[in-house]
Amino acid sequence: MTVAMTGISHAMRMEPTPPNACPECHRQRDQDLVQDWERSPRHRPGRVDCSSCHGSIHDGAMAARARKNEVCLGCHPRESASYLISKHGVILTLAAEDGDYSRWLSDGNYRSPTCGYCHLPRGRHSLQWTSDPVAEPSPLMTAVGAPHREWRMALCQDCHSRRLVEDWFRIGTEGLAIAAMKVREGEAVLREIVRRDPFAALHGHVIRQRMDRHLTNIRLGVGHQSPDGQWWRGQAALDGDLLRLKSLLSEVMIRSASP
Amino acid sequence: MLLAIVPFLIAAGWLWPVSVCAGQENRLQRGDAISADREPRIDSRPQDRKVIGTFKGEECLECHATLTPGIVKDWRQSRHARGENPVDCSACHGHDHQRLRLPAPAICGQCHPRPVAQMEEEKRYGFPSHALALERLTDSSAFAEKPKAEVAACLHCHSVAQRCDSCHTRHRFAAAEARRPEACITCHTGPPHPDDQSYFSSPHGLFYLREGKKWDWNRPLRRGNYPAPGCAGCHMTNGRHLIADKSLWKSGIREINPRTAENTIKRKRWSAICKECHPSPIAEDFFLSLDEERGSAWKKLYAVEDQLKALRRHGWLLPKATDRPHFSTDPWGQWFPRVRIGDLEGMESAFYNVSAVERDYFEMWYFANPGAYKGMAHGARKMSSGCHDLMIDTSRTIATQTERLKLLGKMVKDVDLKRVWMDGEYTRFNRDNH
Structure with missing residues (x-):
């Protein structure tokens, strides 16, 4: 070895x-x-x-x-x-x-x-x-x-109990899976924006790219057990950009329905 | 007849589910997915049943020196391991391997009664405080409304209410370590509480960064023992674990009247600490400029809040209240949906079921505003003014968005946005799994 x-x-x-x-x-x-x-x-x-x-x-x-x-x-x-x-x-x-x-x-x-x-x-x-x-x-x-x-x-487990480590891996995996859901939901919203209004979609792409940064913060936060990266700069930041995409789509939908 | 039934229904938990009662735990508040290490109170997982028997400290070490060598090495270097009667594994974790416990403050308090009692006393002073940090979290709808694996990281810090090793890290538990400012920054960091950024860019913090490594941190936090204060130097003078009794500005997230009787007392407690090193007029001036800064921040915040309330009044906010997922912690929400705006209701606006303009306001109130406060309070004026600039920028963005929403509000009214806001992979998952 x-x-x-x-x-x-x-x-x-x-x-x-x-x-x-x-x-x-x-x-x-x-x-x-x-x-x-x-x-x-x-x-x-x-x-x-x-x-x-x-x-x-x-x-x-x-x-x-x-x-x-x-x-x-x-x-x-x-x-x-x-x-x-x-x-x-x-x-x-x-x-x-x-x-x-x-x-x-x-x-x-x-x-x-x-x-x-x-x-x-x-x-x-x-x-x-x-x-x-x-x-x-x-x-x-x-x-x-x-x-x-x-x-x-x-x-x-050189330092921590097996039970804690199992919890840590399980929760980290689940948290990352949830974050991935937010990104996928955001992408679905962005696709609809692109279909309806390619100009508004330019702003949408910027928001979508920012989501990757939040995702990285979560991954690093989970790996390093750093709470701020997991939550405020991670999950909570993803929430913010997901709803910004939804707000953009709402505006596009109303504009396209108006004569 | 109907009126007679209402109190009965409330008592039965129909109209007013127990979840909204402060301090009560229910399914929404419990962290099932969360490790006992973070939150001993809510551990629901069965203990590892493999090792059966009762053990003395020396016997624990025989196995754990191989199984978990790191903590054994760490403990051996701690004060607990010294002397004729060392405080060994079983002293804190118990003897029975089937009933091992993670030591809560009460266990530590058997030998260290003073700091534990001081922390307990914090509860008298309300939030913000370490002693109430966990309650504050689990009672908030922001926590209750989320899948627990998503918010697990919150407990990482808020569990400080039920553990001593947030600051006195296991298994060395060195006071010298907890006295240094870095001991605080794992939690006191990030957008809503940039204490690290504000302290380390303040004159005190810069002094520490320059020379702090050379100071003898084994000395108690008493006047004259350190050339400049770390976090604990001011917030925990003389090693006092009661921090909340000086909290009058409430981290900047609530508007306060600095001249109430209670706040005058708290202010005196603060100025007594400043005056240990600074001449009296400097300390007083410092508080006046802090009051002024707070006044200026709230003026900006209220101006934006008024704009948002006007949007709500005209029904121009997108999505409309009826198009938003309602909070299951708000029992009235499903019958009387309404948009929540303002710093008092604002915590709810933090997350995914609000419009972009409300979220921008939330970030202005909860991120930029505490930065402005903490910068000023720690003497990092440059940071404070930077955060004020950010608040002004956000106000302008919100004003532009407000105009857009007004124009949109005058366009077609019958566009169904429910699908956009109530549906989606995460939105559905969240609704079903929080």
Whole structure:
């Protein structure tokens, strides 16, 4: 299984390592890890390579460096905002000074989960598989080895009871399904606007696109257990845009019925 | 005859369903879909029956060090784990694995009676308060009228009334952590309560962001212990868990008379806190400018409210009251449908069964307006004036929409909009599953 790079004694090479040199050696040490990275759609070779997160100096702190949230935050501002406001994010901010990042991303080794603790579970480098923690992976993803939902729920159980985790996944899934209903209802309304008045529909499309942002806030809110994203910037915001579409349709209907 | 029957019907819950009685729980208020962790009172799920027996703290640790290692490691670093008689798992959760409990404040209060009693006393002062936060939520139609999985996140914060670990996060429960402003921001954030944004952009907050990490947060929240206050520095001086006794501006969402006898007392409580660091005239001036800001906000809000009421009077709001899904928490609504407008009824206008113009007003009252208030109250004047600008912009948008609705109102009258507003995938689901 996966062996993370930590703890393995290296011939210390203090000069920067060129990015393409890493896989060559590390494939021999841990083939799974390198393969995981090569398969990932976004952090794949050529886009985000080893040095993007680990740095390029072999100083023995490469793993520790990449385990810190700061590595992720720069490229993921929306995700960070949702995480940092959650209890996990807050606790980590407050406990930042006493964090020992030489520890593995497992066994509840951190006061609160870091980005990597959940998204690179147990040090695995298959990032896309945990991008949406409550979603069941597609058959294709399962075929290439994406962790089963049960496996992902196990991460939370490093600290939380099974019952809580089950509730959390169930409620999150239901909440997202409800949000999807709002978007579909909005789309049906928009289709009718388009049919009746293509000019008014231009405004309708803007509203519809805004709904995607609220949907993302809910997804991030559920994943990070961040209440504001789930409710005020999520479900409640979707309600607002759904009724704005309905108001637009009402106006279009009255105008088209008038001589 | 009819009049004689009415009281009987009310008593039987026919005309006045119990759901509208404050504090009562019924199907609409109960969070069946919601974890016991959030809301111990409404847990309806069976306990895990697999582990049978009674256990002492040490025995719990034997299994849980492997099963849930994170919390065990966390607890070991807490004050609870120190000393000869540690406060172990069973002290808070109980011994019987079939009857484990999530510790409510009463359990914590056995060792920490003072803060728990202080929080309990909050109930005397009404909302807003931590102690009444849950009641306030479950009694609101906004919560009752929704599928419970949709509003589960609300309990995340409002459960603060029944737990201590909202701020003293488990399982370390460190006071030093709860004293820092970040401990509050998971809940005190977002459009209706941008306390984080307003504090962190205020002089106090900027000071904290610059140097706060270096301060010793193990010191009590007493005068002189910190160079600048965090949230708790002012709202919980001397570590007092009674916050509501100073609440006179009501988060900005209600218009208040700052000069009532009660509010004069509350104001004195506030100024005593400011005067710990600031000269007296500065504190007094600060409150005067806050009164002025509030006056200006309510002037803007009432001007818009008048426009909406005029639209209602002429029947120009779309959808009409009869075309809206009625609130099942409003027993009269199905017989006497009516459009609710204004800050007192406004909570109902938050959601999906209102027109765009009413929703814009709701966002002006419930999002921009608290931002304007909190910006001013925390000393973030730039934020406050930005929110006032937003309120002015929204007023203008609403004025334009009002003109459109007037024109539409004079057009064809017999267009049936019921289908648009009463039907749709989510609207149906919501009606059947709330």
